Amino acid sequence: MSKSRDVGDHSGPQRPPTIIDLARESGVSKSTVSRVLNGNLNVSESARTLVLAAMIKLDYQMNSAARSLRTERSHLVGLVMPGIKHVFYSSTAEVLERELQKVGISLLIASSGGTAEGEVLAINSLRSHGADAFILSLVNENDARTVVTLQSIRQQVLLLDRDVPKVVGDKVLIDPRRGVNESIEHLVSLGHTKIALITHGTFVRPGREVKSCFEEALAQRGLTPAAEVLLEFEDVSSQIGWTATEVILKSGATAILALGPSSVTAGVLNYLTWNGLRFPDDISVIVYDETELSSAMKPGLTAIIRPLEEYACLAANLVISRFSDSEAEQRVLTVPTQLMVRDSTGRVKSKAKISRAKQLQ
Amino acid sequence: MSKSRDVGDHSGPQRPPTIIDLARESGVSKSTVSRVLNGNLNVSESARTLVLAAMIKLDYQMNSAARSLRTERSHLVGLVMPGIKHVFYSSTAEVLERELQKVGISLLIASSGGTAEGEVLAINSLRSHGADAFILSLVNENDARTVVTLQSIRQQVLLLDRDVPKVVGDKVLIDPRRGVNESIEHLVSLGHTKIALITHGTFVRPGREVKSCFEEALAQRGLTPAAEVLLEFEDVSSQIGWTATEVILKSGATAILALGPSSVTAGVLNYLTWNGLRFPDDISVIVYDETELSSAMKPGLTAIIRPLEEYACLAANLVISRFSDSEAEQRVLTVPTQLMVRDSTGRVKSKAKISRAKQLQ
DNA sequence: TTGTATGCGTTATCAG
DNA sequence: CTGATAACGCATACAA
Numbered sequence: 001m002s003k004s005r006d007v008g009d010h011s012g013p014q015r016p017p018t019i020i021d022l023a024r025e026s027g028v029s030k031s032t033v034s035r036v037l038n039g040n041l042n043v044s045e046s047a048r049t050l051v052l053a054a055m056i057k058l059d060y061q062m063n064s065a066a067r068s069l070r071t072e073r074s075h076l077v078g079l080v081m082p083g084i085k086h087v088f089y090s091s092t093a094e095v096l097e098r099e100l101q102k103v104g105i106s107l108l109i110a111s112s113g114g115t116a117e118g119e120v121l122a123i124n125s126l127r128s129h130g131a132d133a134f135i136l137s138l139v140n141e142n143d144a145r146t147v148v149t150l151q152s153i154r155q156q157v158l159l160l161d162r163d164v165p166k167v168v169g170d171k172v173l174i175d176p177r178r179g180v181n182e183s184i185e186h187l188v189s190l191g192h193t194k195i196a197l198i199t200h201g202t203f204v205r206p207g208r209e210v211k212s213c214f215e216e217a218l219a220q221r222g223l224t225p226a227a228e229v230l231l232e233f234e235d236v237s238s239q240i241g242w243t244a245t246e247v248i249l250k251s252g253a254t255a256i257l258a259l260g261p262s263s264v265t266a267g268v269l270n271y272l273t274w275n276g277l278r279f280p281d282d283i284s285v286i287v288y289d290e291t292e293l294s295s296a297m298k299p300g301l302t303a304i305i306r307p308l309e310e311y312a313c314l315a316a317n318l319v320i321s322r323f324s325d326s327e328a329e330q331r332v333l334t335v336p337t338q339l340m341v342r343d344s345t346g347r348v349k350s351k352a353k354i355s356r357a358k359q360l361q
Numbered sequence: 362m363s364k365s366r367d368v369g370d371h372s373g374p375q376r377p378p379t380i381i382d383l384a385r386e387s388g389v390s391k392s393t394v395s396r397v398l399n400g401n402l403n404v405s406e407s408a409r410t411l412v413l414a415a416m417i418k419l420d421y422q423m424n425s426a427a428r429s430l431r432t433e434r435s436h437l438v439g440l441v442m443p444g445i446k447h448v449f450y451s452s453t454a455e456v457l458e459r460e461l462q463k464v465g466i467s468l469l470i471a472s473s474g475g476t477a478e479g480e481v482l483a484i485n486s487l488r489s490h491g492a493d494a495f496i497l498s499l500v501n502e503n504d505a506r507t508v509v510t511l512q513s514i515r516q517q518v519l520l521l522d523r524d525v526p527k528v529v530g531d532k533v534l535i536d537p538r539r540g541v542n543e544s545i546e547h548l549v550s551l552g553h554t555k556i557a558l559i560t561h562g563t564f565v566r567p568g569r570e571v572k573s574c575f576e577e578a579l580a581q582r583g584l585t586p587a588a589e590v591l592l593e594f595e596d597v598s599s600q601i602g603w604t605a606t607e608v609i610l611k612s613g614a615t616a617i618l619a620l621g622p623s624s625v626t627a628g629v630l631n632y633l634t635w636n637g638l639r640f641p642d643d644i645s646v647i648v649y650d651e652t653e654l655s656s657a658m659k660p661g662l663t664a665i666i667r668p669l670e671e672y673a674c675l676a677a678n679l680v681i682s683r684f685s686d687s688e689a690e691q692r693v694l695t696v697p698t699q700l701m702v703r704d705s706t707g708r709v710k711s712k713a714k715i716s717r718a719k720q721l722q
Numbered sequence: 723t724t725g726t727a728t729g730c731g732t733t734a735t736c737a738g
Numbered sequence: 739c740t741g742a743t744a745a746c747g748c749a750t751a752c753a754a
Contacts, residue, residue, distance in 0.1 A: 016515065018747055029725045034749055044723060059513060064491040065429035066747030069730050074426065076469075076490060083455055090451035094444055097472055101482075106490045108437075108467050111458055121462075129437060129467045130425040152420060154377065238656060266653035273659040292627035293654045295599060298634040379731055390741045395733060403739060427731030430746050 017058040025054035037062065068130060075105050077319060078126030080136045082114045082233050086262050087291055089137070092160070092312045096135065099316030105132075114233040116143035123149050131155060133319050138162045139233040140203045156322050160315055163205045170322065171332045172315040174206065177213045179304035179337030180257070183286050184217035186302075186339060187255045191348035192284060194226035196253035198244050198260050198268065201230045210259050226253035231260050241267020249277075254348045255284035259304065266293060269301075280346025290340070300342035307335045378419040386415035398423070429491060436466050438680060439487030441497045443475045443594050447623050448652055450498070453521070453673045457496065460677030466493075475594040477504035484510050492516060494680050499523045500594040501564045517683050519676055524566045531683065532693045533676040535567065538574045540665035540698030541618070544647050545578035547663075547700060548616045552709040553645060555587035557614035559605050559621050559629065562591045571620050587614035592621050602628020610638075615709045616645035620665065627654060641707025651701070661703035668696050
């Protein structure tokens with residue numbers, strides 16, 4: 001019964017105003033203030049205007065900690081990614097942030113650093129900050145620590161282009177099939193038969209999917225991969241791209257699908273240009289997406305386009321909708337990819353011509 | 362006096378365990394539990410081990426809302442940037458996140474979208490989510506709405522490479538002087554006298570600083586700018602870079618300092634390569650930083666390097682340190698830039714040679 | 723339509 | 739060293 005600041009106490013303008021201050025200022029009770037703040041209909045117009053006036057007069061800001069404590073909702077969503085630095089992830093994050101912002105949700109980010117330990121740490125950090133939901137691009141779908149952590153979570157989980165059957169949650173997936181099919185068709189029509197692939201490791205869905213689509217598309221045409229390089233998340237440096245390309249070229253490949261992280265793709269291009277191999281003349285290259293890199297290069301880069309905007313929007317809205325309808329069944333949404341032909345793919349050249357081209361440099 | 366769940370109530374394992382559950386489980390009072398959780402020294406070893414055991418047994422997770430309500434600290438820091446998509450911002454965010462994570466602080470992100478209105482919205486959104494501090498790269502240092510909003514904030518404010526005298530807060534600034542000086546010196550030594558600049562508008566510090574350093578460096582050598590293009594944050598597209606380059610070339614410039622957003626720089630390179638202008642043969646180009654773009658391009662791009670890691674680390678640690686010592690005087694930290702000469706800068710060619718080069722393409 | 727009373731989970735004060 | 743107890747600001751069931 002000892003309301004300390006309920007009435008009176010005209011001392012400190014130091015502390016931020018609370019609904020009690022609003023109540024005193026507008027001459028109603030704090031319940032009425034609360035009702036106005038939450039848009040409750042059962043409140044007289046006069047009371048409402050009074051409270052609203054007090055609200056702007058005192059520059060009232062809701063105390064989110066108090067509200068969260070009471071309602072058990074923080075309006076915070078956590079995003080875990082290998083890193084936020086690379087354009088694919090940062091673009092996704094930007095769209096997610098924008099979409100969530102629209103409904104008053106803020107985005108909490110945490111990088112796993114590309115390791116499973118970092119991932120668990122990131123998840124727990126976000127959890128300890130009270131995130132209502134988690135959006136995750138895992139580094140490894142099989143890591144037991146991550147899976148266990150995810151299973152022990154009460155909040156909703158959404159996987160971004162990842163598939164962990166043991167974890168309940170919605171998923172937004174990228175289907176590389178069309179893009180890869182069109183790529184192979186395109187390359188084969190240009191005479192290529194020795195085609196190489198760089199992609200993620202098979203412990204994440206994108207790696208598995210791309211690999212299998214690639215192999216299937218080749219098989220349909222009686223071909224086999226010239227080379228395949230599967231990447232770990234730990235080493236997504238351009239150095240890896242460089243050495244991978246070195247290996248691939250030894251296989252005699254005349255075309256490369258560089259469908260890994262952008263830093264690796266940069267390494268591929270790096271190796272090619274710095275070794276005097278010009279595309280499409282000496283080798284054909286297909287990369288992911290339309291980036292600053294791919295548009296600034298002289299031969300525009302033929303690319304498999306991932307519908308990034310749609311991908312992230314779907315994810316955001318899935319998360320949002322589940323807040324209202326928490327018991328809906330698990331949903332899996334898939335977005336397609338497609339090939340955009342530019343100038344880094346061309347007719348295959350004979351070995352002799354390639355050698356000559358190299359010497360000319 | 363009606364403790365509902367203080368004792369007994371073995372009903373629901375549904376709700377997450379609280380310190381009361383820990384207290385019951387370990388046979389001590391919740392005060393002692395709280396002490397253990399906060400590392401308070403005044404607690405017996407026996408009690409501590411008891412509580413710790415209960416903690417892992419029940420998989421206890423601190424309720425951050427309750428703690429925040431009580432301590433008035435959320436351990437959340439808000440980051441406001443024009444957008445998170447571009448590599449400079451996303452890299453900064455990544456480093457900030459990593460450094461803050463080390464001391465248990467999570468990063469809340471909000472994009473302003475490059476507009477002043479969006480900026481105010483972003484700040485208020487973060488504020489409503491209880492951020493303890495704000496790290497900001499403003500879009501416009503002069504916008505009254507933003508300034509007023511910032512002034513009305515109780516939390517600490519840190520400006521990233523921005524300078525708003527009317528706002529109290531620490532600052533971490535990038536000093537372009539050395540990098541720009543070295544660039545001009547380098548270019549002049551190669552015979553260039555007509556040098557153009559692309560940078561931010563003068564309503565943000567980077568724009569002002571780069572512009573004045575550029576002009577001073579030229580003046581010291583008896584030169585004047587061949588052209589200057591100042592950018593708005595609203596239009597940081599590669600299209601702008603393209604048209605800007607078109608304009609600049611008409612001025613007869615033989616060298617371009619492209620020191621704006623990376624998308625604009627991409628547009629510059631785009632224009633040059635697609636119009637058959639090769640660097641350094643036809644024109645010299647200096648860009649910002651070492652990016653995937655600049656390392657993958659064939660002539661490696663000469664660049665002014667900003668110490669991004671240091672920049673973000675300083676910012677993070679400034680924020681962290683001010684939490685302990687909130688009344689310290691305002692601090693302004695500055696990080697230097699420097700030129701890294703690669704291959705996109707070379708001896709100036711005569712007009713005739715440039716024309717010939719263009720025709721050869 | 724409005725006010726009163728209670729509890730959310732935590733920290734902090736104060737008495738033992 | 740420990741335990742009881744009072745806030746923190748808000749939402750809400752219930753009474754009026």
